[in-house]
Amino acid sequence: xxxxxxxxxxxxxxxxxxxxxxxxxxxxxxxxxxxxxxxxxxxxxxxxxxxxxxxxxxxxxxxxxxxxxxxxxxxxxxxxxxxxxxxxxxxxxxxxxxxxxxxxxxxxxxxxxxxxxxxxxxxxxxxxxxxxxxxxxxxxxxxxxxxxxxxxxxxxxxxxxxxxxxxxxxxxxxxxxxxxxxxxxxxxxxxxxxxxxxxxxxxxxxxxxxxxxxxxxxxxxxxxxxxxxxxxxx
Amino acid sequence: xxxxxxxxxxxxxxxxxxxxxxxxxxxxxxxxxxxxxxxxxxxxxxxxxxxxxxxxxxxxxxxxxxxxxxxxxxxxxxxxxxxxxxxxxxxxxxxxxxxxxxxxxxxxxxxxxxxxxxxxxxxxxxxxxxxxxxxxxxxxxxxxxxxxxxxxxxxxxxxxxxxxxxxxxxxxxxxxxxxxxxxxxxxxxxxxxxxxxxxxxxxxxxxxxxxxxxxxxxxxxxxxxxxxxxxxxx
DNA sequence: GCAAAAGTGTTGCGAATACACCCATGG
DNA sequence: CCATGGGTGTATTCGCAACACTTTTGC
Numbered sequence: 001x002x003x004x005x006x007x008x009x010x011x012x013x014x015x016x017x018x019x020x021x022x023x024x025x026x027x028x029x030x031x032x033x034x035x036x037x038x039x040x041x042x043x044x045x046x047x048x049x050x051x052x053x054x055x056x057x058x059x060x061x062x063x064x065x066x067x068x069x070x071x072x073x074x075x076x077x078x079x080x081x082x083x084x085x086x087x088x089x090x091x092x093x094x095x096x097x098x099x100x101x102x103x104x105x106x107x108x109x110x111x112x113x114x115x116x117x118x119x120x121x122x123x124x125x126x127x128x129x130x131x132x133x134x135x136x137x138x139x140x141x142x143x144x145x146x147x148x149x150x151x152x153x154x155x156x157x158x159x160x161x162x163x164x165x166x167x168x169x170x171x172x173x174x175x176x177x178x179x180x181x182x183x184x185x186x187x188x189x190x191x192x193x194x195x196x197x198x199x200x201x202x203x204x205x206x207x208x209x210x211x212x213x214x215x216x217x218x219x220x221x222x223x224x225x226x227x228x229x230x231x232x233x234x
Numbered sequence: 235x236x237x238x239x240x241x242x243x244x245x246x247x248x249x250x251x252x253x254x255x256x257x258x259x260x261x262x263x264x265x266x267x268x269x270x271x272x273x274x275x276x277x278x279x280x281x282x283x284x285x286x287x288x289x290x291x292x293x294x295x296x297x298x299x300x301x302x303x304x305x306x307x308x309x310x311x312x313x314x315x316x317x318x319x320x321x322x323x324x325x326x327x328x329x330x331x332x333x334x335x336x337x338x339x340x341x342x343x344x345x346x347x348x349x350x351x352x353x354x355x356x357x358x359x360x361x362x363x364x365x366x367x368x369x370x371x372x373x374x375x376x377x378x379x380x381x382x383x384x385x386x387x388x389x390x391x392x393x394x395x396x397x398x399x400x401x402x403x404x405x406x407x408x409x410x411x412x413x414x415x416x417x418x419x420x421x422x423x424x425x426x427x428x429x430x431x432x433x434x435x436x437x438x439x440x441x442x443x444x445x446x447x448x449x450x451x452x453x454x455x456x457x458x459x460x461x462x463x464x465x466x467x468x
Numbered sequence: 469g470c471a472a473a474a475g476t477g478t479t480g481c482g483a484a485t486a487c488a489c490c491c492a493t494g495g
Numbered sequence: 496c497c498a499t500g501g502g503t504g505t506a507t508t509c510g511c512a513a514c515a516c517t518t519t520t521g522c
Contacts, residue, residue, distance in 0.1 A: 007282035009243035012315070012326060048241035051324070055315035079313035079328045081246070081289035090285070092246060092326070094313045147381075162474075179476070180512065187510095202473040204519040396501070413503070414485065421483095436500045437493040 011091040014059040015046035015130065017077065017137035018067070020102035021154040023163065025119045026170045027102065028134060030126065031066070032114035037088055038127040044134075045113070046093065059096040066113055073099040073153040077137055085129045095133045097140060099153035145171055148220060149190060152211050160198045160206035161185060190215050245325040248293040249280035249364065251311065251371035252301070254336035255388040257397065259353045260404045261336065262368060264360065265300065266348035271321055272361040278368075279347070280327065293330040300347055307333040307387040311371055319363045329367045331374060333387035379405055382454060383424060386445050394432045394440035395419060424449050 018029035033043040045066045049058040056076065064070055077095040085091070102117070118124060120138060125131070145151050151167055161182045169175055185191065192212050197205035252263035267277040279300045283292040290310065298304055311331040317324055336351070352358060354372060359365070379385050385401055395416045403409055419425065426446050431439035 006284050007245065008285045009245055010283075011241065011243055012246070049244075049315070050240050051242045052317045054317060055313060055326075076312060078310060079289060081283070081328065083286045083288060092289075094315065160474090177513075178474085179514085182475080184511085202519090203521045204472085204474050206474060394501090411486075412501085413487085416502075418484085431501095433493095437495080438491070438499080438501050439493080440501060 008090065011086075011089065012049045012055075013046050013091055013093045014049060014055060014062055015044040015093050015095050015133060016059055016063050016066075016074075016098050017044060017095060017133055018063070018098045018100060019137070019141065019154060020100055020105065020117055021167050021170065022102055022117065024166065024170070025121065026167075027117040028120055028123065029066070029100075029105070029115055030118055030124075031116075033127060034113070041127045042118075042124045043127045044095075044130045045115070049094075055094045056096070059094070059098075063096075063098060066115060067100065067105050069100060069104060072101075073150065077133065077140060080129055080133065082129065093129075093133075095137070097137050099141075099150065101154065101156050103156050142171060149188065149216065152190075152216070158194060158198075158208040158210055160208055162201070162206050163198075164209075188219070190219065242324065245320075245323065246283045246289075247280050247325055247327045248283060248289060248296055249278040249327050249329050249367060250293055250297050250300075250308075250332050251278060251329060251367055252297070252332045252334060253371070253375065253388060254334055254339065254351055255401050255404065256336055256351065258400065258404070259355065260401075261351040262354055262357065263300070263334075263339070263349055264352055264358075265350075267361060268347070275361045276352075276358045277361045278329075278364045279349070283328075289328045290330070293328070293332075297330075297332060300349060301334065301339050303334060303338060306335075307384065311367065311374060314363055314367065316363065327363075327367075329371070331371050333375075333384065335388065335390050337390050376405060383422065383450065384454075386424075386450070392428060392432075392442040392444055394442055396435070396440050397432075398443075422453065424453065 020027045020029060029045065030042050031045050033039055033041050045062055047058065047062045047065070049055060053061070056074070059074060059076075060070070063072065063074065075097050077097040079092060079094050081092045083090055085093070120134075123131075123134065126134065141150075145168070151164070151171065154167060155164065162178070164185060165176060165178060165181050168181070190212055191209040194208035194210060197207055199205040254261045254263060263279065264276045265279050267273055267275050279296060281292065281296040281299070283289060287295070290308070293308060293310075294304070297306065297308065309331050311329040313326060313328050315326045319325070319327070354368075357365075357368065360368065375384075379402070385398070385405065388401060389398065396412070398419060399410060399412060399415050402415070424446050425443040428442035428444060431441050433439040
C-alpha cells in the first residue's frame with residue numbers, strides 16, 4: 001500500500017448544528033451563505049479547518065465567530081465525506097452538534113452574517129448535505145436527551161418546571177403528564193428551587209429553579225429515562 | 235471568508251477498530267504496520283481514502299482487505315484530526331467501530347498482513363493515537379450494548395445462553411446472576427431455541443439459540459437495560 | 469368570582485433483583 | 496455416584512404510569 005495519486009488530499013471543513021429554544025419551539029441557527037457556490041442560500045454555519053488546528057478547535061472558533069459564545073455544549077456528530085457532497089471540489093465536513101442558551105446569543109449577535117433562528121418544524125431548504133446533518137443531529141438530540149440531562153443546556157440559568165416541560169415536549173413532539181414529569185425531574189436531585197417566581201406566563205407564577213452544577217457534572221452520564229415509549233426512537 | 239492558503243488540504247484515512255470474541259475474552263484485531271514511519275509496530279488496520287470514495291466505503295474496503303468479510307456490523311466512531319497525530323504530515327482519520335464473528339474471520343484470513351487478535355486487557359502499545367481510538371471504541375461498546383442488542387454481532391450463528399453471558403460479562407468486566415440474565419435475554423423475544431446442544435463445555439450440554447433476524451432488525455433500536463448499575467458507565 | 473396555570477398525592481402494575489434447588493451426563 | 500455446569504421458579508422491592516383535585520391570583 002503506497003501513497004499513490006489515487007489518494008488525493010481534500011479540504012476539511014466543520015459545520016455546526018446549533019440548537020436553541022425560544023420557550024416554545026426548538027430552533028436552529030442558520031445563515032445565508034456569503035460565498036459561491038450557492039451564495040444567498042440557507043446554510044449551516046461552518047468553515048474550513050486551518051492548517052494547525054484540530055477539528056473541535058475549528059468548530060469552537062466557527063461557533064464563536066457567529067455567536068460570540070464560548071464554553072457551550074458541543075460534541076462531534078459525524079464526519080460527512082461523500083465525494084460529491086460539495087460541488088466546488090472534494091471537501092469533507094466534520095459536523096458538530098451544539099446546544100446554546102438562546103438568550104445569551106441575542107445579546108452578543110455578530111452582524112457579520114445574515115443569521116436567523118428557524119423552527120425545526122419549518123426548516124427552509126439547506127445547501128449540500130446540510131439537511132442530512134440536521135436530521136442526524138435532531139435524532140441524536142432525541143436519543144441523548146432520553147438518557148442524559150442535556151436539555152438544560154438550552155435553558156437560561158433560571159427556569160421553571162413548566163418551561164422545562166415545554167422543552168421536552170418540543171423535543172419529542174408529544175405531551176407529558178405534568179405530575180409525573182415534575183416528579184421525575186425533581187427526583188434526579190439536579191434542581192435547586194429558587195425563592196422567586198416567573199410571573200409572565202401565569203397569574204399564580206411558577207418557581208424558578210437552577211441547575212445544581214456540581215451534581216449535574218457528576219450525574220451527567222447517569223442513565224435517565226425521560227421518554228415513556230422509547231420504541232419511537234431509533 | 236475566502237479559501238486562503240491557511241486552509242491546507244489534508245490526507246484522510248480510515249482506521250478500523252475490530253472487535254471479536256473468542257468464547258472467553260474480548261479481542262481486537264491489530265496488524266504489524268508495513269510502512270514507515272513506525273514500521274513493525276502494532277497498529278489498527280487502516281488506509282487512505284481514495285479520490286472517489288466515501289468514508290464508509292473506504293472502511294468497508296479496508297476491512298474486507300484484511301478479513302475477507304463483507305456485510306459486518308460497522309459504524310462511524312469518531313473523526314480524529316489533531317494536527318500532529320501523524321508525524322508524516324497532516325492526516326485526519328475517520329475511525330470505524332466494527333464487530334465481527336471471530337469464527338468467520340479465521341476461515342478467510344488474508345496473509346498479506348501480520349495480523350493478530352489481542353486481548354483488550356492486555357493490549358500492546360499502538361502507534362499514533364490508535365490507543366485513544368481503542369479506548370473510545372471500548373467505551374462505546376459498553377455504552378451501546380447496555381441499550382441495544384449489538385453483542386450478537388460478535389457471536390456465531392448458533393450460540394448458547396451461557397456463551398452469551400460470558401460475552402456480556404467480558405464486556406462489562408463483571409458477573410451477572412445467570413437466572414436473571416437468561417430471563418432478561420429470553421424476554422426480548424430475539425432468540426429462537428434450537429433442537430441441538432453444545433456439548434463441548436459441559437456434560438449436560440446447553441441448547442443452541444439463533445437470533446431471530448426479523449425481530450432483531452425490528453427491535454434493534456428498542457432500548458434494553460442489560461446493565462444493573464449503569465452509573466458505572468459514562 | 470372566575471379563568472388559567474401551578475402544584476401536589478395515591479394506587480396499581482410491571483420490571484428488576486435476590487435468592488435456592490433440581491436436572492442431565494461424562495467420567 | 497458424584498462433580499460440573501445447565502436450567503428453572505418465587506417473593507419482594509422499586510420505579511413508572513395513570514389519574515383528579517386544590518391553590519393562587521390577575522383580570
